[in-house]
Amino acid sequence: MDATFERARRRSAYGRLARVVRGEPPRALLPLDEATRRLRPFERRYVGLRAIPVKQVVGTDSRGGDFDRDFLPRRPEIRARWREVEQAYPDGDFPPIVVYQLGDAYFVLDGHHRVAIARQRGMETIDAEVTELRARWRLGADADIVELIHAEQQRIFMEESGLDRTRPELCINLSRPVGYIELLETIQLHGYHAMLAAGKALDPAEISADWYEQVYEPTVAAIRREGLDRAYPEATDADLFLCVWERRRELMPDLGCQPLEQATRQIAAEGRKRPRRRPRLTAAGRS
Numbered sequence: 001m002d003a004t005f006e007r008a009r010r011r012s013a014y015g016r017l018a019r020v021v022r023g024e025p026p027r028a029l030l031p032l033d034e035a036t037r038r039l040r041p042f043e044r045r046y047v048g049l050r051a052i053p054v055k056q057v058v059g060t061d062s063r064g065g066d067f068d069r070d071f072l073p074r075r076p077e078i079r080a081r082w083r084e085v086e087q088a089y090p091d092g093d094f095p096p097i098v099v100y101q102l103g104d105a106y107f108v109l110d111g112h113h114r115v116a117i118a119r120q121r122g123m124e125t126i127d128a129e130v131t132e133l134r135a136r137w138r139l140g141a142d143a144d145i146v147e148l149i150h151a152e153q154q155r156i157f158m159e160e161s162g163l164d165r166t167r168p169e170l171c172i173n174l175s176r177p178v179g180y181i182e183l184l185e186t187i188q189l190h191g192y193h194a195m196l197a198a199g200k201a202l203d204p205a206e207i208s209a210d211w212y213e214q215v216y217e218p219t220v221a222a223i224r225r226e227g228l229d230r231a232y233p234e235a236t237d238a239d240l241f242l243c244v245w246e247r248r249r250e251l252m253p254d255l256g257c258q259p260l261e262q263a264t265r266q267i268a269a270e271g272r273k274r275p276r277r278r279p280r281l282t283a284a285g286r287s
Contacts (some may be wrong), residue, residue, distance in 0.1 A: 001103045002028030002148060004082075004086060004117070004120055005073065005079050005082045005083065005086075006137055007120070008072050008073055008116065008120055009072070009073055009074055009076070009176070011070075016171045018141065018176075025050045027066060027068050027069035027070065028064055028068060028069055028145075029058065029059055029060045029063070029064045029067060029068065029069055029071075030059035030060070030102060030105065030107065030143065030144070030145070030148070030210055031059065031060065031061075031064055032059055032060065032061040032107040032109075033058060033061070034145070034148060035102055035105075035107070035139065035148055036102075036133065036234065038149065038151060038152035038155075039102065039136070039137055039139065039148070039151050039155065040155060041102065041133035041134055041135040041137065042134060042135065043132075043133070043134040044131060044132070044133050044134075045131070045132050046130075046131050046132075047101070047130040047131065047132050048129070048130065049096055049127060049128070049129055050127070050128065050130060051126065051128070052099065052101075052106055052125060052126060052128045052130065053124065053125055053141075053210075054115065054118050054119055054123055054124060054125060054126050055119075055124075055141070056104055056105060056106050056107065056141040057071070057097075057099065057106045057107075057108060057115050057126075058105050058107075058141060058142075058143070059100075059102075059105055059106065059108070060077075060107060060108050060112065061100075061107060061108065061109045063112045066078050066112065067112060068197070069170045070119065071112070071115050071116040071119050072116070073116065074088035078113070081113055082113055082116065082117065085114060085117060086117050089114075089117075089156040092118065092121055092123055093135070094111070094114045094118070094126065094127065095114075096111075096127040096128050096129050097110060097111025097114050097126060097127070097128045097129070098110040098111060098117060098128065099111075099128045099129070099130055099258055100130075100131050100132075100133055101130050101132045101133065102132075102133045102135065102139045103135070103137070103138040103141075103143075104138070104139065104140050104141040105139045105140065105141050105143055106128070106130075107256075111126075111128075112213070114126065118258055121160075127212045135151070135155075136151075136154065136155055136158065136164075136171070137150075137151035137154055137155065137240060139151065144244040149177055150177045151249065152177075153178075153180040153181070154172070154173070154174075154180055157172070157180035157181075157183060157184050158170070158172075160184060160204075161184055161187050161204065161208040162203070162204035162205030162206075162207065162208040162209075163205075163208045163209075163212065165205045166205045166206075166208060166209040166212075167212065170212075172237075172238050172239060173236045173237075174236060174238045174239055174242075175234075175235065175236060175239050179238065179239065179242060183241075183242060186211070186215070186242075186245055187207065187208050190210070190211040191204070191207035191208075191211070191216055194207055195207075195282075196211060209246075215260065216241060218260070218261065219241050219244055219245075219260040219261065219264065220237045220240075220241060222244075222260070222261040222264040222265070223237065223241070223244065223264055226264050226267075226268035227268065228240050228264065228267060228268060228271075231268075231271055239267040243267070244260050244263045244264050244267065245260065245263075247263045247266060247267055248260055248262075248263035251263065251266065
């Protein structure tokens with residue numbers, strides 16, 4: 001039984017050394033408290049007992065110091081408990097572990113050693129009592145702390161813009177977390193002009209709904225008509241919207257505040273003139 005633990009410890013040591021050589025950060029389990037703080041799940045429901053993929057168990061409520069992302073042991077002190085669990089269930093017929101599910105990722109509340117041993121034995125599934133947490137952002141099984149930050153920025157954008165009230169089902173995705181701040185600024189500028197025209201203060205939800213219908217949707221429609229989504233398949237609709245917005249601002253000294261649809265045609269025309277070299281996407285951070 002100690003051989004299984006020692007093999008896991010060697011794999012952990014080799015993995016740490018390889019990441020140091022490549023300059024990569026440690027592979028840590030996702031902390032449940034960090035995930036819930038950033039994503040703020042709006043619903044929790046008990047799903048019950050079911051088999052879950054072992055490789056999608058990537059988080060913990062409290063044992064990040066004992067196991068890494070692959071559930072390899074980080075400390076020799078857990079050898080005794082590892083051996084005890086392995087001896088008690090030599091055939092892998094473990095009692096169910098207890099997990100929270102957030103998107104495609106599972107966070108262990110009880111059963112860390114069972115998951116670790118299951119991974120060492122190459123088991124594909126493990127029985128678990130599952131409680132599902134639902135959030136706006138669907139967390140992937142390969143998520144890391146960067147994705148949690150990204151998800152948090154999306155949530156803040158929806159809340160501060162007011163879109164979470166008028167279009168709660170809406171999912172606007174950007175490639176860069178900072179893009180949500182830039183997108184929020186376009187809504188705030190739209191709101192400023194809308195309030196000047198109305199001569200009164202407007203509710204943020206009203207402003208964001210008008211921005212979505214009068215600015216965002218027409219621009220995305222123009223982006224698709226001009227084929228920018230096909231020319232830049234790695235970019236999201238919101239990435240391309242920000243690029244069009246930035247291009248219009250660049251052209252303002254010469255052309256004034258032209259419609260966003262015109263800026264879209266300008267980008268597309270540049271691409272057609274230089275088919276071997278696509279025009280620069282400044283706001284999306286690509287070239």
